[in-house]
Amino acid sequence: MCGIVGYVGKKNTKEILLDGLKELEYRGYDSAGIAVLSNNKFESFKAIGKLVNLQEKTKDFITEGFAVGIGHTRWATHGKPTELNAHPHLGENSYVVHNGIIENYSTLKKELMESGVQFLSQTDTEVIVHQFEKNLKSMHNAFEAFRATIQELEGAFAILLVTKAEDKTIFFAKQGSPMLVGINAEGEKYFASSDTPLIGHCTDVNYFEDGDYGFVSAEELSIFSKDGEKKAPHFSKLSTDKLSAQKDGYRFFMEKEIYEQSDVIVDTMMGRLSDEEILFDEIDKSLFDGIHEIKLCACGTSYHAALSASYLFERYAKIKTSVEIASEFRYREPIMTKDTLFVVISQSGETADTLETLKMAKKAGLRTLVICNVDNSSMVRLSDASILTRAGIEKGVASTKAFATQVTLFWMLTLYVAKLRGALKKEEIIRQISLLREVPASLIVTDELHEKIKRLSKRYLHGHGFFFIGRDIFFPLALEGALKLKEISYLHAEGYPSGEMKHGPIALADPELFTIALLPQHLLYEKSKSNVEELSARDSTICAISPLEFNKADDFIKISTCRDYMLEFFEMMVVVQLISLEISIRLGNDVDMPRNLAKSVTVE
Ligand code: F6R
Numbered sequence: 001m002c003g004i005v006g007y008v009g010k011k012n013t014k015e016i017l018l019d020g021l022k023e024l025e026y027r028g029y030d031s032a033g034i035a036v037l038s039n040n041k042f043e044s045f046k047a048i049g050k051l052v053n054l055q056e057k058t059k060d061f062i063t064e065g066f067a068v069g070i071g072h073t074r075w076a077t078h079g080k081p082t083e084l085n086a087h088p089h090l091g092e093n094s095y096v097v098h099n100g101i102i103e104n105y106s107t108l109k110k111e112l113m114e115s116g117v118q119f120l121s122q123t124d125t126e127v128i129v130h131q132f133e134k135n136l137k138s139m140h141n142a143f144e145a146f147r148a149t150i151q152e153l154e155g156a157f158a159i160l161l162v163t164k165a166e167d168k169t170i171f172f173a174k175q176g177s178p179m180l181v182g183i184n185a186e187g188e189k190y191f192a193s194s195d196t197p198l199i200g201h202c203t204d205v206n207y208f209e210d211g212d213y214g215f216v217s218a219e220e221l222s223i224f225s226k227d228g229e230k231k232a233p234h235f236s237k238l239s240t241d242k243l244s245a246q247k248d249g250y251r252f253f254m255e256k257e258i259y260e261q262s263d264v265i266v267d268t269m270m271g272r273l274s275d276e277e278i279l280f281d282e283i284d285k286s287l288f289d290g291i292h293e294i295k296l297c298a299c300g301t302s303y304h305a306a307l308s309a310s311y312l313f314e315r316y317a318k319i320k321t322s323v324e325i326a327s328e329f330r331y332r333e334p335i336m337t338k339d340t341l342f343v344v345i346s347q348s349g350e351t352a353d354t355l356e357t358l359k360m361a362k363k364a365g366l367r368t369l370v371i372c373n374v375d376n377s378s379m380v381r382l383s384d385a386s387i388l389t390r391a392g393i394e395k396g397v398a399s400t401k402a403f404a405t406q407v408t409l410f411w412m413l414t415l416y417v418a419k420l421r422g423a424l425k426k427e428e429i430i431r432q433i434s435l436l437r438e439v440p441a442s443l444i445v446t447d448e449l450h451e452k453i454k455r456l457s458k459r460y461l462h463g464h465g466f467f468f469i470g471r472d473i474f475f476p477l478a479l480e481g482a483l484k485l486k487e488i489s490y491l492h493a494e495g496y497p498s499g500e501m502k503h504g505p506i507a508l509a510d511p512e513l514f515t516i517a518l519l520p521q522h523l524l525y526e527k528s529k530s531n532v533e534e535l536s537a538r539d540s541t542i543c544a545i546s547p548l549e550f551n552k553a554d555d556f557i558k559i560s561t562c563r564d565y566m567l568e569f570f571e572m573m574v575v576v577q578l579i580s581l582e583i584s585i586r587l588g589n590d591v592d593m594p595r596n597l598a599k600s601v602t603v604e
Pocket of ligand 1: 350351
């Protein structure tokens with residue numbers, strides 16, 4: 001996830017910006033850059049890779065006296081992680097840094113190009129600075145031009161802009177992406193995407209609200225609300241604990257990432273949903289020409305996302321779909337036919353087994369697609385096409401938001417393919433898109449839910465094992481729930497299809513066997529319920545998760561009543577993630593760095 005810093009003051013601007021970016025490293029990035037405006041003269045530097053590269057490039061650059069400066073760490077979403085795509089982006093006399101996604105950038109870019117503007121990067125961000133300069137030419141007032149520019153942007157953003165037209169000022173705007181400004185007794189002003197770069201520099205901070213925009217100079221901090229009214233800053237004291245600030249006050253990164261899912265999914269969908277169809281600018285429709293089968297291949301949690309996708313591809317796109325565990329596939333002499341689209345799914349894009357299967361598919365002449373979170377990763381570079389999940393960096397080793405974005409993206413892809421194949425009626429695609437728009441709300445963690453799970457977790461710290469059970473797409477979710485629990489609690493857990501328990505595992509049923517039962521209202525409810533009743537009759541301890549009251553369970557977690565099983569899927573996903581989290585915390589484990597596990601598995 002990108003990070004922003006800004007500074008107005010008399011100290012060493014370069015060092016302050018670089019130190020600020022260092023504090024944002026935990027958010028993940030693939031390039032970084034700064035721009036400093038002093039005495040109406042700009043200096044700007046960008047570098048790909050780690051911050052040391054930027055430090056190296058700026059080592060002879062000295063800043064003295066009053067300056068305004070902006071800096072950025074970029075996590076690629078539109079365009080590769082190259083120096084040209086790194087921020088700050090330059091117009092003629094201005095620089096901009098931006099977090100978020102400008103949804104209408106292609107329309108704005110087309111108009112600007114038609115009027116003769118030349119673009120240097122592939123990013124959505126660059127339109128902001130050119131649009132600002134276009135407005136400045138007609139308005140002759142930097143603030144009015146900035147205000148007009150913001151009003152023309154659609155999407156999510158946190159923006160800092162500096163311009164020679166007003167060379168002692170930083171213009172800012174916030175819509176959807178986080179940003180705050182901090183002050184101190186020396187009259188300096190600091191901007192950042194989160195608290196950490198400001199700790200030690202500022203005493204008080206103002207967190208911008210959506211729609212806020214304005215400008216900051218040495219003398220002034222002017223904030224306007226989205227309806228154009230001037231508003232007073234609302235300062236609060238800044239915490240002094242950096243680690244806790246990085247975790248936004250949550251106990252663990254995994255907890256933060258569970259809570260973040262609702263926002264992250266908005267990024268995954270941003271610019272990709274129109275009223276009637278799914279848009280993926282990054283792939284060509286011809287990728288699917290002559291394709292009669294989809295083969296999905298992945299490891300671990302990504303494999304569970306693939307398995308979930310297989311239900312949706314067959315149900316919505318009516319295309320034969322198979323799913324493979326990469327470590328198995330690579331050694332089993334599989335038959336690969338050229339009418340198969342080979343899709344690999346990987347959060348990191350580096351997992352050795354998955355990467356190897358991609359190479360095999362390429363060698364066999366199959367068309368390939370990767371669903372990935374890291375641009376420029378090995379898989380993205382190797383495959384014919386790629387779609388990014390835009391989850392931002394995931395620090396917790398146990399994957400949560402990466403899984404949520406993978407499933408959402410697959411759901412969108414199934415609708416995209418359904419449209420291409422004429423497999424779903426237009427009305428149904430419209431309905432599905434309206435459901436997708438409800439996913440962020442389904443992912444919100446309420447205090448009530450979290451408290452309930454915290455309380456209930458104390459009863460599940462022993463026993464001889466857990467079964468997470470579900471039917472249809474809730475079976476991969478059961479697998480994922482069990483994997484989460486295993487990873488961070490070190491308790492034995494299995495995911496199982498509900499209907500399969502009676503074919504063997506039910507022999508284990510007794511009060512010390514814990515069953516976590518997924519009972520969606522909108523998919524095979526009666527069938528799933530009977531399976532849980534069979535376990536209940538054999539005295540297994542049952543924790544049921546459902547929108548419908550279920551009195552055969554020992555514990556019951558009620559999710560909200562929603563209008564489709566996919567929304568139930570996402571609500572239940574949050575529940576199983578929180579169950580694992582709370583059990584692990586009670587057991588005193590290191591939630592973010594569980595024993596024996598690595599975040600990226602680049603060995604066989
Ligand atoms: C589990 C988890 C792993 C990964 C797996 C594949 O929480 O994160 O199971 O899903 O190692 O990694 P990627 O998705 O990077 O290929």
